[in-house]
Amino acid sequence: MSVIYILLAVSVFVGVTFFVIFIMAVRSGQYDDDYTPSVRMLFEDELVKEKNSISKQTKTD
Amino acid sequence: MENNSCFHCGDDCGNHPITFQDKSFCCNGCKTVFEIFNENDLTCYYDLENSPGSIPKEIEGKYDFLSQENIIEKLTEFRSDSIEIATLYIPHIHCSSCIWILENLNKLNPHISDSQVNFGKKTVRVTYNLETTNLKSVVLLLSSIGYEPYISLDDFKSGKQQINRTLIYKLGVAAFGFGNIMFLSFPEYFEVNEYWLEQYKPLFRWLMFALSLPIVFYSSQDYFISAFKGLKAKILNIDVPIALGISVLFIRSTIEIIFDFGSGFFDSLAGLVFFLLVGKFFQKKTYDFLSFERDYKSYFPIAITKINKEGYEETIQVYDIEKGDRILIRNEELIPVDGILINGKAQIDYSFVTGESQKVSKQSGDKLFAGGKQTNGVIELEALKSVEQSYLTQLWSNDVFSKNKEDGFTSITNTISKHFTITILSVAIVATIFWLFVDSNKAMNVFTAVLIIACPCAIALSAPFTFGNLLRIFGKLKFYVKNASVLEQLAQINTIIFDKTGTITSNKQSNAEYEGDVLSDSENLVLKNSLRGSNHPLSRTLYNVLQENNIITLDAFEEHIGKGIEAKHNTINMKIGSANFVGNTKETSVLNTTVHISSNNIYKGKYTFYNSYRKGVSKLFNQLKQQFDLVILSGDNEGERENLKKLLPAKTKLIFNQKPEDKLEFIKYHQSEGAKVLMIGDGLNDAGALAQSDVGIAISEDVNVFSPACDGILDASKFNQLYQFIQASRSAIKIIKWSFVLSFIYNIIGLYFAVTGQLEPVVAAILMPLSSISIVIFTTIATNILGRKLE
Numbered sequence: 001m002s003v004i005y006i007l008l009a010v011s012v013f014v015g016v017t018f019f020v021i022f023i024m025a026v027r028s029g030q031y032d033d034d035y036t037p038s039v040r041m042l043f044e045d046e047l048v049k050e051k052n053s054i055s056k057q058t059k060t061d
Numbered sequence: 062m063e064n065n066s067c068f069h070c071g072d073d074c075g076n077h078p079i080t081f082q083d084k085s086f087c088c089n090g091c092k093t094v095f096e097i098f099n100e101n102d103l104t105c106y107y108d109l110e111n112s113p114g115s116i117p118k119e120i121e122g123k124y125d126f127l128s129q130e131n132i133i134e135k136l137t138e139f140r141s142d143s144i145e146i147a148t149l150y151i152p153h154i155h156c157s158s159c160i161w162i163l164e165n166l167n168k169l170n171p172h173i174s175d176s177q178v179n180f181g182k183k184t185v186r187v188t189y190n191l192e193t194t195n196l197k198s199v200v201l202l203l204s205s206i207g208y209e210p211y212i213s214l215d216d217f218k219s220g221k222q223q224i225n226r227t228l229i230y231k232l233g234v235a236a237f238g239f240g241n242i243m244f245l246s247f248p249e250y251f252e253v254n255e256y257w258l259e260q261y262k263p264l265f266r267w268l269m270f271a272l273s274l275p276i277v278f279y280s281s282q283d284y285f286i287s288a289f290k291g292l293k294a295k296i297l298n299i300d301v302p303i304a305l306g307i308s309v310l311f312i313r314s315t316i317e318i319i320f321d322f323g324s325g326f327f328d329s330l331a332g333l334v335f336f337l338l339v340g341k342f343f344q345k346k347t348y349d350f351l352s353f354e355r356d357y358k359s360y361f362p363i364a365i366t367k368i369n370k371e372g373y374e375e376t377i378q379v380y381d382i383e384k385g386d387r388i389l390i391r392n393e394e395l396i397p398v399d400g401i402l403i404n405g406k407a408q409i410d411y412s413f414v415t416g417e418s419q420k421v422s423k424q425s426g427d428k429l430f431a432g433g434k435q436t437n438g439v440i441e442l443e444a445l446k447s448v449e450q451s452y453l454t455q456l457w458s459n460d461v462f463s464k465n466k467e468d469g470f471t472s473i474t475n476t477i478s479k480h481f482t483i484t485i486l487s488v489a490i491v492a493t494i495f496w497l498f499v500d501s502n503k504a505m506n507v508f509t510a511v512l513i514i515a516c517p518c519a520i521a522l523s524a525p526f527t528f529g530n531l532l533r534i535f536g537k538l539k540f541y542v543k544n545a546s547v548l549e550q551l552a553q554i555n556t557i558i559f560d561k562t563g564t565i566t567s568n569k570q571s572n573a574e575y576e577g578d579v580l581s582d583s584e585n586l587v588l589k590n591s592l593r594g595s596n597h598p599l600s601r602t603l604y605n606v607l608q609e610n611n612i613i614t615l616d617a618f619e620e621h622i623g624k625g626i627e628a629k630h631n632t633i634n635m636k637i638g639s640a641n642f643v644g645n646t647k648e649t650s651v652l653n654t655t656v657h658i659s660s661n662n663i664y665k666g667k668y669t670f671y672n673s674y675r676k677g678v679s680k681l682f683n684q685l686k687q688q689f690d691l692v693i694l695s696g697d698n699e700g701e702r703e704n705l706k707k708l709l710p711a712k713t714k715l716i717f718n719q720k721p722e723d724k725l726e727f728i729k730y731h732q733s734e735g736a737k738v739l740m741i742g743d744g745l746n747d748a749g750a751l752a753q754s755d756v757g758i759a760i761s762e763d764v765n766v767f768s769p770a771c772d773g774i775l776d777a778s779k780f781n782q783l784y785q786f787i788q789a790s791r792s793a794i795k796i797i798k799w800s801f802v803l804s805f806i807y808n809i810i811g812l813y814f815a816v817t818g819q820l821e822p823v824v825a826a827i828l829m830p831l832s833s834i835s836i837v838i839f840t841t842i843a844t845n846i847l848g849r850k851l852e
Contacts, residue, residue, distance in 0.1 A: 012241070026226055031229060033180070036181070040164065043164070
């Protein structure tokens with residue numbers, strides 16, 4: 001047996017893994033809304049109660 | 062920020078702002094919302110954006126229908142004993158503050174466990190505990206903080222919508238196969254006769270075969286289906302040569318690896334399908350926040366308050382309204398059926414229906430048509446018809462609404478594909494016959510090679526990328542087009558039909574001109590001050606038109622409903638109102654809306670209201686008149702005829718007194734005479750005409766507010782650029798034709814290799830993606846140049 005079988009198996013496995021992850025991501029609805037999460041991410045700080053100092057910095061336009 | 066704008070909503074606070082915690086508010090509603098947020102540590106709302114809020118509306122009793130079991134069931138997407146999930150559409154969502162506050166709803170109501178905003182669709186998905194709260198209180202909470210959900214009859218019908226993600230899956234499968242096949246076929250491109258490369262060749266080839274299976278049988282499914290449908294209808298659409306190419310590629314490659322003739326064309330096959338699907342994906346630009354399919358159902362409420370025989374109020378579904386039912390319409394509610402006004406002062410805003418923003422006053426006994434919105438307190442009416450039989454809603458029983466516009470339309474790609482397919486097949490046959498005589502072993506090889514290399518990937522990509530890119534450019538310029546085929550039809554237009562009210566006139570202002578004896582200063586003063594005290598819509602409009610004057614206290618003021626106002630100040634006794642009321646019996650012209658004035662019983666003159674036309678209407682029509690037949694098709698009377706004649710080029714046809722069905726028939730008639738019609742309208746009364754026309758564009762002052770079903774929505778501020786938009790779509794057709802030329806050049810090079818029998822897999826693998834990519838680059842650059850010209 002040659003090492004190439006292992007290499008091929010590994011490469012196909014990696015490919016299939018990413019493909020499955022992609023399908024799962026689409027299925028969970030990640031691609032349905034591509035704007036809101038980008039804004040939501042910035043709110044992490046504001047959710048804390050002592051927020052005044054942080055929120056001033058993130059003030060947008 | 063000026064001190065005088067409201068801290069919550071940004072509106073002008075006027076002279077008497079309400080001050081609270083050093084912040085000024087325009088009204089108590091805004092102040093209350095601020096107080097709610099302040100108490101709950103949510104003032105961060107105001108830090109993210111300046112004045113993000115909106116004034117909470119009066120909603121008392123409006124959402125009583127939300128306690129009805131069958132309505133809740135339709136509106137929620139998940140229900141169990143303890144948990145309920147509902148997705149609500151909130152038009153006000155517009156900034157990051159909105160997202161923040163709506164996702165912190167649980168601070169305001171601890172029984173809401175989760176709320177998630179979809180900014181693009183302007184929806185919030187709320188999960189709440191059913192044992193301690195309910196849908197109605199969630200909706201009331203949202204309304205109280207200025208985020209009133211919009212619940213219409215449409216939500217009731219549609220049920221749960223499934224998002225169609227098949228294209229992404231197909232693209233993913235194709236991309237996965239394409240990448241891996243390229244990777245596996247790479248060693249053979251160099252044809253090095255190395256020992257272990259030779260040894261593993263079959264394994265590599267069969268792996269490629271395996272990877273190509275899902276591409277052929279899953280990803281390219283649509284092409285086979287469409288080609289089959291085309292052939293059945295005896296049309297050689299673009300998918301016929303594509304499907305032919307894919308099957309020949311697959312079959313020949315399989316035979317090659319079975320008999321060990323060569324490595325096959327799996328790489329080209331995967332690349333072809335991948336590029337085609339990318340094109341398809343690119344063309345599908347969707348505007349989540351817009352809907353092009355609206356009918357009256359999106360405007361109408363789900364439920365309405367009925368007064369039953371015993372005099373009690375009860376909530377019923379609109380579809381259950383029967384003739385003779387007594388219905389209660391609250392302030393800001395829509396009238397769902399034709400009826401007779403029984404009680405209350407009706408001031409109906411028909412702007413949904415006609416585009417006319419002037420409110421209409423009605424007395425009890427008057428007939429009210431469905432689609433109007435009550436704007437002044439509570440009224441009671443008696444239904445004359447059911448919802449579906451009302452004057453407005455009847456329009457939707459016309460066949461046009463069930464017809465698909467794209468069906469009868471041959472796109473530029475399919476036109477060219479007919480000639481292309483026939484040419485390629487003839488080239489293939491001639492070449493095969495030639496080789497049969499010269500070297501019969503190569504004949505089959507050449508036949509398949511021609512079909513493979515001529516697979517019109519580049520042609521199939523030209524239109525999607527050009528139109529897809531143009532759709533995005535138009536979208537940035539506030540012209541939202543439904544799909545690519547609309548742009549193509551727009552380029553072929555030769556007749557443009559405009560609605561008048563709301564389309565070429567502006568909703569926001571109207572003009573009033575005075576005719577008659579000049580009023581003295583003191584008379585003007587009394588006039589302005591008496592109008593100030595009146596709530597009649599005409600008084601409000603006239604008040605806004607007149608110059609500022611001092612505020613004085615009138616000695617006497619009386620409003621005669623349906624007639625006019627009588628006011629007294631010092632020596633002046635003024636009457637303002639209808640011709641009869643002020644004592645002018647000679648009045649003849651009744652076409653325009655007029656307000657008459659008399660002072661001390663002497664007739665002075667009248668104010669006539671004229672439509673105020675949008676800026677640039679005249680210029681736009683002059684640009685358009687060179688190439689198009691222009692028609693104004695109005696539902697109004699002829700009062701504006703003279704005005705329009707002055708404003709518009711002489712050859713513009715002016716047609717008045719058109720009912721919604723008349724507009725539809727007018728367009729149908731002209732289409733039968735060969736006209737390609739672009740209809741531009743705005744109200745629900747244009748819905749039939751918009752559906753019948755080749756391209757129907759709705760003009761909208763605010764794209765978030767509703768517009769009727771159409772092919773495109775144009776922001777009112779961009780109305781004067783209509784000519785440029787049409788020109789741009791015409792140029793797009795030129796770009797597509799040029800890219801056809803480009804792809805023919807590639808095809809001729811490829812055919813040379815194919816016909817001479819020298820088509821190696823590596824040539825195909827280079828040539829096919831190269832042609833596709835250069836088409837993509839060419840169309841993208843060309844449309845971007847086009848877009849820059851537009852700005």
